[in-house]
Amino acid sequence: MKNVTFITGGIKSGKSSYAVKLAMQYKKPRIFIATAEAFDDEMKKRIDMHKQERGRNFETIEEHIHLSKALKSSIGSICIIDCITVWISNLLYYEKIKEIELFLETLQNHPCDIIIVSNEVGMGxxxxNKLSRKYADLLGTTNQKIAKTANSVIFMISGIPLYIKKGGITNEPT
Amino acid sequence: MKNVTFITGGIKSGKSSYAVKLAMQYKKPRIFIATAEAFDDEMKKRIDMHKQERGRNFETIEEHIHLSKALKSSIGSICIIDCITVWISNLLYYEKIKEIELFLETLQNHPCDIIIVSNEVGMGxxxxNKLSRKYADLLGTTNQKIAKTANSVIFMISGIPLYIKKGGITNEPT
Amino acid sequence: MKNVTFITGGIKSGKSSYAVKLAMQYKKPRIFIATAEAFDDEMKKRIDMHKQERGRNFETIEEHIHLSKALKSSIGSICIIDCITVWISNLLYYEKIKEIELFLETLQNHPCDIIIVSNEVGMGxxxxNKLSRKYADLLGTTNQKIAKTANSVIFMISGIPLYIKKGGITNEPT
Known part of the structure; x- marks a missing residue:
């Protein structure tokens, strides 16, 4: 059985670093799927910095839209997707939101072990403006669907991983 | 003894759906108190969508201001209040913030089982602007008072309910 | 062994009150290091209100920049720092961000028992604008470093303290 791990949290809460830490525990080929496009120098700098941090332990694939396809060609590996936040924003920009459904379908078939990074953006x-609300709604709904499929869900707060779902179990009273 | 359940979290984190799920476990008349006013078409669409989701299992009452009164006429039922966020914004708009005190008083008398939905808006x-700060302060303070009275407090993250108070107990060290 | 306690959360989530509550459990001189400068009347009112709440139980020190120095002169006491959020904003304004490193160094030497209050600002x-992103990055990174050093980390939600690290331990699966 493959693992689906979902990591969410705020900006600079340590999500990506924790994703890398978890992936290092797997003894199989490691793939890092980066969804960000370098539109400007600030972005380019951030991407390069992150790539250097990962070093030789990961093969980096840049995929801004077709996550489902990227997963299907990663069979046998452990895959980090970083991140859903930027991907959803790409899908809105390029009018490709149908990709979400394809991705969720592929996810449920567990093609490989997957660690998915996303953001909480709806607590401020x-x-x-209408676009921000549309974006927050779409991201929130997608996060919910991913978290439902995942067997581990981690909420990062100031670099501390809080497991809110572990082995499929939450802390709901029974 | 009646239950007061408080559900908070970000936009599209699954708060309302979880409130409905919890209410369905009660075998008594179910009332849904909606605090939103349909000012425009976007809002109207949201409200209608939510109403359809609830179906015949709930009687819907629209009450934008007088939550205390609405609770008092709901004796013997299980009541969802959705949501405090919009209600506080109504109270500021109509200059009725004294209603907060009335509501908190009524809450402490447990007129019926109550599930209260609110939002976290202070983590961005x-x-x-001064109005946003005033709003965030007032909502935060009210959330604190409701959470103090509640015997269960649930923080929703990406659709996962995290119980931060269960049967009156938190995870504070003793 | 001295304690480092880190309290984070949103606006009006009860962070400062909980810090005071925790400090009251220590039977030693209590110092409250306030980082805010009163730029305007709104701010002045907030600061005075907080000071009155604390009453005679604390000596209040106003230190907007040099937290490391303030800690070093507080040996033998229990010290609340309220808050990192405003301090980081001061450091950016006065171009003194090198103070962060000094503070973190001092923190690791445990000069006294310390309760540190900060904010989550990256979940909206x-x-x-570039400055907001720079600020959120710097605060997030600093929060991570403080949380790593702390033996207790508390996430405040609607006035409920959620311990995400207790005695150095998180809820990570082993």
């Missing part, structure tokens, strides 16, 4: 004052 | 960069 | 839609 919502900006007064 | 605070917008540089 | 990020405003579209």
């Amino acid at each position: 004052i919502m900006p007064n | 960069i605070m917008p540089n | 839609i990020m405003p579209n």
Whole structure:
């Protein structure tokens, strides 16, 4: 049985580092699927910095849209997807939101061990514009579906991993 | 003894769905108190969608201001209040913030089983305007008072319910 | 062995009150290091209100920049630092971010029992300006480093303390 691990949290809460730490525990080929496109120098710098941190332990694949396809060609490996936040924003920009459904389908077939990084963006004052609300809704809904499929869900707070689902189990009273 | 359950979390984190799921476990008349007013088409669409999801299992009451009164006329039922976030914003708009005190008083008398939905809005960069800060302060303070009275407090993250208070108990060291 | 306790959470989530509650359990001189400067009347009012709440149980020190120095002169006491959020913003404004390193070094030497209050600001839609992103990054990174050193880390939600690290231990599976 393959693992699906979902890591969510705020900006600079340690999500990516923890994803890398978890992936290092797997003794199989490691793939890092980066969803970000380098639109400007600030972005390019961030991407390069992250790539250097991972070093030789990962093969990096840049895939901004077709995550389902990327997963299907990663059979036998442990795959980090970093991150859903940027991917959803790409899908809105390129009008490809149907990719979400394809991705969720592929996820349920467990093609490989997968660690998925996303963000919480809905716990601040919502900006007064329709696009931000649409984005927050779509990301929130997608996060829910991924978390439902995942057997581990981790909420990162100030670098501390809080497991809110472990082996498929939450802390709901029975 | 009646239950007071408080559900908080971000946008599209699954709060309302979980409130409905919990309410379905009660074998008594179910009331859904909706605090939102349909100011525009986007809002109207959201409200109608939610109403359809609940179906025939709930009587829906629209109450934008007088939550205390609405609770008092719901004796013997299980009541969802959805949500405090919008209600506080109504109270500011109509200059009725004294209603908060009335509501908290009624809550402590446990007129019926109650499930209360609210939002976390204070974990983002605070917008540089006084009204947003006032709103965030008032909502935060009210959330604290409700959570104190509640015997269960649930923090929703990506659709996963995290019980941070269960049967009146938190995970504080003793 | 001295304790380092880190309390984080959203606006009006009860962080400062909980810090005071914890400090009251120590039977030693209590110092409250306030990092905020009163730039305007709104701020001044907030600061005075907080000071009154603490009453005679604390000596209040106002230190906007040099937290390391303030800690070093507090040996033998229990010290609340409230808060890192405002301090980081001061450091950016006065171009003194090297103070962060000094502070973290001092922290690791445990000069006194310390309770540190900070904020989560990275769980909302990020405003579209570079300074906000820089600030969120710097605060997030600093929060991570403090949380790593701390033996207790508490995430406040609607006034409920959620211990995500207790006696150095998280809920990570082993």
